[in-house]
Amino acid sequence: MSAPRPSRRAGFFVRIAKLLTCAVASHAGSIHAADLQAGKARAQACIACHGAQAVSSMQNTPSLAGQPDGFIQWQLVYFRSKTRNSDIMDPIAATLTDADIRDLGAYFSSLPPPAPLADADPDPQRYARGAKVAQANRCANCHGETYAGQQAVARIAHQREDYLLKALRDFHTGKRTGGGIAAMPDAVYPLSDDDLQALAHYLSRFRKP
Ligand code: HEC
Ligand code: HEC
Structure with missing residues (x-):
């Protein structure tokens, strides 16, 4: 039975192609490296709501610490283009440049994610x-x-x-x-x-x- 072989091999090549794409992307990324310190400075405008270490203690407001870089960047782009609607975040994102968004992504993704809750599960x-x-x-x-x-x-x-x-x-x-x-x-x-x-x-x- 040789039928499954080509598809398995195709899967293998798809995986290799993805790895290569990632390598190229991260290499390109290192040429125009995001500036973590600039991100930290820019994030001063965010901590009132998202928390000093980007762990939120405000209702309905997400923690950003430890989110993937790509996720942070895309959400800011969505807010800026109003693809994602928030009366609070849309005007804030409208003030951000592409470089700000890259720097903020690098900064928030570098912070340790929120710790698991320590209390006993009530439910x-x-x-x-x-x-x-x-x-x-x-x-x-x-x-x-x-x-x-x-x-x-x-x-x-x-x-x-x-x-x-x-x-x-x-x-x-x-x-x-x-x-x-x-x-x-x-x-x-x-x-x-x-x-x-x-x-x-x-x-x-x-x-x-
Ligand atoms: C006045 C409070 C406030 C400030 C200041 C603020 N945010 Fe937000 N942010 C929010 C709220 C509320 C949401 C949730 C929006 C929703 O979905 O309703 C949010 C959502 C986000 C999200 C999406 C996260 C997720 O998990 O979906 C990102 C990213 C974000 N904010 C980044 C920032 C950045 C970067 C700054 C500073 C430049 C900032 N915010 C400043 C209140 C704020
Ligand atoms: C096919 C892939 C996929 C599956 C399956 C999936 N998710 Fe998601 N999820 C995503 C992506 C991509 C995002 C970011 C969404 C965006 O960009 O608006 C997301 C965002 C979220 C968010 C918003 C987080 C934030 O901080 O704003 C929550 C909550 C979530 N997913 C929960 C779930 C749950 C619960 C399930 C299972 C019922 C699930 N997801 C299944 C891809 C997926």
Whole structure:
């Protein structure tokens, strides 16, 4: 049976091609390197809401620490172009240049992500339900096994629960569409509001099984 071979080989070449593209991209990136110190200086305008170490203690406001560089950059581009609507963030992003966005991406992604919550889970049943819904809907396929995100895909582990729920509801109602590829609206489309609440609870308190 030789039939599966070509496709397996094709898969291999696709992977190699991707690796090469990444290598080229990161090499090109190092020529026009983002300036981490400039990002830190620019971020002074952000800490009032997102927190001094970019770990948020403000309602419905996300922590940015440890988000993938690509995710931060894309969201700022979406706010700036009003592809993502926020009365608060759109005017702020409108003041940012491409260089600012690169520097801010480098800075926030360099910060340690929010620590797991230390208190006892007030609702272990909801946690268990969230884990089930996440598995059934393959959230880890894109967000990674520890939900740390990658490239344009958000880190969602240990994000604020209220913000996670708001984000999931915004995707569910279509308020937030993402960038052309409807990855998230598709992912949450079949889910109930109880599912969304369970997911937000689970991800905010995520611990490795
Ligand atoms: C007045 C408060 C405020 C300030 C100042 C502020 N933000 Fe925000 N930011 C928010 C809120 C609220 C949201 C959530 C928007 C939403 O989806 O409703 C947000 C969302 C974001 C997101 C999307 C993150 C995610 O997980 O989806 C990024 C990136 C971001 N802000 C970057 C910045 C940067 C960079 C600055 C400084 C230049 C900044 N913010 C200043 C309130 C603020
Ligand atoms: C096909 C890939 C894919 C799948 C599957 C997926 N996601 Fe996402 N997710 C993304 C991408 C890409 C983004 C960034 C969205 C954007 O750019 O608007 C995102 C963003 C999010 C956000 C917003 C984070 C923030 O800080 O703003 C949450 C919450 C989220 N995903 C949760 C989930 C959950 C829960 C599931 C499973 C039900 C899931 N995702 C499945 C790709 C995916």
